[in-house]
Amino acid sequence: MPHSFFTSLCLFFALCCSLLSQAQAADQPTSPLQSRIADLLAAGNETQPNQPTLTIKILTPAAKLAALCPQPDLRLSGHPVRLTGNRSVIAKCGNKQQFLQIKVSATGRYWIAANTLKPGQILGEGDIQPVTGELDRLPAGLLLDAGKIIGSTPTRIIRPGQPLAENQIRRSWAVLANQDVEIVAPGEGFLIHAKGKALDNAAQNERVRIQTRTGHIVVATAVGQGTVSINLDN
Numbered sequence: 584m585p586h587s588f589f590t591s592l593c594l595f596f597a598l599c600c601s602l603l604s605q606a607q608a609a610d611q612p613t614s615p616l617q618s619r620i621a622d623l624l625a626a627g628n629e630t631q632p633n634q635p636t637l638t639i640k641i642l643t644p645a646a647k648l649a650a651l652c653p654q655p656d657l658r659l660s661g662h663p664v665r666l667t668g669n670r671s672v673i674a675k676c677g678n679k680q681q682f683l684q685i686k687v688s689a690t691g692r693y694w695i696a697a698n699t700l701k702p703g704q705i706l707g708e709g710d711i712q713p714v715t716g717e718l719d720r721l722p723a724g725l726l727l728d729a730g731k732i733i734g735s736t737p738t739r740i741i742r743p744g745q746p747l748a749e750n751q752i753r754r755s756w757a758v759l760a761n762q763d764v765e766i767v768a769p770g771e772g773f774l775i776h777a778k779g780k781a782l783d784n785a786a787q788n789e790r791v792r793i794q795t796r797t798g799h800i801v802v803a804t805a806v807g808q809g810t811v812s813i814n815l816d817n
Contacts, residue, residue, distance in 0.1 A: 617641060620672055620685060623657055633727060635666065635691025635718055642669070642684040652676035652730060664723045675721070687719040693725050693746055694732055700741040705755060706732055711747065724749035755785030757805040766793060768813045781811070 617639040624637055641648065648762040651674055655800065660671035697712045704710075711732055718725060724730055725745045735752040758764055758781045768775040778796055785791035785805040793803045793811055803811035 607727060614641075616651075619657055620683075623659060623672070624666070624687065633692050635689040635727065637666075638688040638690075639688040639793060640688070642686055647681070648683075651681065655681075664807050666725075667719045674748075676717045690716060691718055691727060693718065693721065693727055694729060696741045696743050696745050696747065696797055702737050702739060704736055706735055706752070708733060708739070709785045714746075721746050722748040726752075754789075757787040757789075758785045758791050760784050762809065764793065765810045766795070767806070768815050769808065770815050775815075779811075785811075 589808040614753055620639050620641075623639045624639075625634060631705050644725045646733045655674035655676045658673050658675075660673050663670060666668075667687050669684065669691050672685055674681045674683050692713050692715045695714050695734055697710055700706065700710055708729075711729065726749060731749075732752065734745055735754045737752050739751060741747065741751055760781055760783050762781045764779055764781050766775075766777040766779045768777070779793040779801075782794055782800070787805050787807065790802055791811060792803050793813075794800050802812060803813045
């Protein structure tokens with residue numbers, strides 16, 4: 584009996600130490616280097632409304648980090664399509680640079696289909712709904728901005744509850760290939776109108792090649808349904 588009691592007491596003490604250690608680890612403040620890397624990542628997504636909250640875990644061993652200068656110049660390496668996951672950061676101290684390995688986790692608001700969405704359908708506010716949660720295991724190209732969804736059309740059937748990503752939708756065409764279009768060319772104090780034919784499909788604010796009535800091919804910007812604009816300053 585005393586041996587059993589002693590064993591149970593030891594197990595209880597070990598469990599308490601483990602829980603205390605986990606609590607202390609959770610309360611550890613973010614290091615200045617982690618904060619700087621988080622700011623660097625956020626700056627690359629500053630045009631996004633409702634920016635996600637990022638958590639940075641530095642995977643590079645502490646001994647290697649100790650060799651860094653106090654304030655290294657930092658920049659991201661590569662152009663991954665996912666915000667989360669493993670990434671590399673280049674830390675430069677004078678003429679020396681070092682690659683730091685990090686793991687990025689994120690939580691934030693994203694959008695899911697509120698009902699079955701079908702190709703050709705123009706998406707409105709009632710077709711999507713927001714969800715807030717972890718982004719780590721969600722598809723690459725996840726759409727965080729409702730403005731990039733509303734007015735677009737699905738490229739495939741999207742089931743209710745499915746997160747919306749860039750490769751699932753396309754913006755509605757303002758101009759279609761072989762369509763007759765109106766060309767406007769604004770200038771200082773005047774506005775020129777002409778007719779032409781689109782050679783490509785283009786959504787609003789996208790570039791498109793236009794063949795004029797004289798046979799010349801120019802590059803314009805789709806500004807509305809069947810209307811393109813040419814910048815005379817270029």
